[in-house]
Amino acid sequence: MTNHESNVVGPDVMLIALAASIPNAAVLGGFLKGFNDTSKLNNLIDSMRASSPTRTRSSSSSSLANNNNNASDNQDNINSWMVYHPSALNMFDQIVYNMKGKKIVTFLDYDGTLSPIVADPDKAFMTKKMRATLKDIARHFPTAIVTGRCRDKVYSFVKLAELYYAGSHGMDIKGPTKSRNPNKGNDKAVLCQPASKFLPMIEEVYKILLEKTKSVPGAKVENNKFCLSVHFRCVDEKCWAALAEQVRLVLNEYPKLKLTQGRKVLEIRPTIKWDKGKALEFLLESLGYENSNDVFPIYIGDDRTDEDAFKVLRNRGQGIGILVSRVPKDTEASYTLKDPVEVEQFLRRLVEWKRSSNQ
Numbered sequence: 001m002t003n004h005e006s007n008v009v010g011p012d013v014m015l016i017a018l019a020a021s022i023p024n025a026a027v028l029g030g031f032l033k034g035f036n037d038t039s040k041l042n043n044l045i046d047s048m049r050a051s052s053p054t055r056t057r058s059s060s061s062s063s064l065a066n067n068n069n070n071a072s073d074n075q076d077n078i079n080s081w082m083v084y085h086p087s088a089l090n091m092f093d094q095i096v097y098n099m100k101g102k103k104i105v106t107f108l109d110y111d112g113t114l115s116p117i118v119a120d121p122d123k124a125f126m127t128k129k130m131r132a133t134l135k136d137i138a139r140h141f142p143t144a145i146v147t148g149r150c151r152d153k154v155y156s157f158v159k160l161a162e163l164y165y166a167g168s169h170g171m172d173i174k175g176p177t178k179s180r181n182p183n184k185g186n187d188k189a190v191l192c193q194p195a196s197k198f199l200p201m202i203e204e205v206y207k208i209l210l211e212k213t214k215s216v217p218g219a220k221v222e223n224n225k226f227c228l229s230v231h232f233r234c235v236d237e238k239c240w241a242a243l244a245e246q247v248r249l250v251l252n253e254y255p256k257l258k259l260t261q262g263r264k265v266l267e268i269r270p271t272i273k274w275d276k277g278k279a280l281e282f283l284l285e286s287l288g289y290e291n292s293n294d295v296f297p298i299y300i301g302d303d304r305t306d307e308d309a310f311k312v313l314r315n316r317g318q319g320i321g322i323l324v325s326r327v328p329k330d331t332e333a334s335y336t337l338k339d340p341v342e343v344e345q346f347l348r349r350l351v352e353w354k355r356s357s358n359q
């Protein structure tokens with residue numbers, strides 16, 4: 001099972017992963033009651049830890065020698081992982097060779113891809129440089145931001161009307177409000193909201209979660225319109241289980257909602273079959289590339305939710321997925337970039353290649 005497959009979890013199982021991170025046997029025993037699939041449990045614990053990339057494997061070791069060994073093991077892991085997922089910057093010439101003559105479409109995740117991960121989700125700004133590069137990218141290629149965020153919120157960060165925006169993990173898609181090419185008039189007006197009937201339920205759960213998580217210091221509930229985020233980045237690890245318990249109790253009353261996990265965030269969303277991969281397919285179709293062999297989609301993202309889109313590209317045998325990560329992760333992406341700085345460099349090279357190659 002890939003990390004992606006273990007991504008969508010029921011609240012109870014999630015709680016077990018959280019509970020396993022606290023060193024209290026009695027509490028842990030209580031949480032584990034009734035759970036007997038050890039490998040599933042281990043997957044979930046791994047998945048929980050993987051959402052905390054600042055922690056290295058050596059952090060619990062007290063001996064310096066162990067730390068050194070672990071550091072060199074980690075480096076070996078990174079090196080062998082990079083053989084299968086090489087840097088998109090190092091492989092740039094090969095990538096452009098493969099996309100020659102094709103219509104490029106770029107799909108970009110926001111947090112951790114265009115903006116660095118920061119403690120306060122309301123302050124996840126892009127650099128001016130990134131914005132200028134994005135503007136140039138959109139001038140040359142149809143470009144979409146595909147994010148777990150509320151569409152309006154991400155627009156308030158990006159502020160480029162010539163892009164497509166797929167907010168709420170792709171459940172809220174809107175086309176550009178300004179043409180990418182002033183001589184050609186407006187791009188096709190696109191709107192897709194497959195989870196609209198869940199809006200009142202999401203609102204209701206948002207209010208309840210706000211109230212219920214008040215008692216957990218550092219917890220933050222974010223309303224992303226068709227889905228919700230419960231952030232635990234600023235919550236003391238000892239309180240993760242308590243927070244998860246609150247979320248679980250609330251979600252028990254809403255079987256039509258499911259829980260997924262991002263980077264130090266629990267995400268609550270409708271149980272519809274829609275994700276960033278579906279959003280990518282919808283956008284390609286809207287752009288007229290449903291059955292085209294001529295299209296070359298590039299999807300760049302850092303999160304598990306981006307795996308749905310990487311998988312779609314892999315299955316279509318088209319374009320490339322680029323994972324933004326410094327550490328080895330189970331991924332369907334073909335290439336990697338380390339951080340948003342490298343993402344900007346890659347996008348800039350794409351713009352320069354396009355300008356110089358008359359493609």
Ligand SMILES: O=P(O)(O)OC[C@H]1O[C@H](O[C@H]2O[C@H](CO)[C@@H](O)[C@H](O)[C@H]2O)[C@H](O)[C@@H](O)[C@@H]1O
Nearest residue numbers: 110111117118119121124147148229233263265
């Ligand atoms: O699909 P994305 O664009 O990657 O959005 C996923 C979530 O991103 C945001 O949370 C993450 O970034 C925050 C700011 O850097 C960080 O504080 C948090 O720990 C991360 O999980 C956003 O706030 C969430 O609503 C999105 O679901």
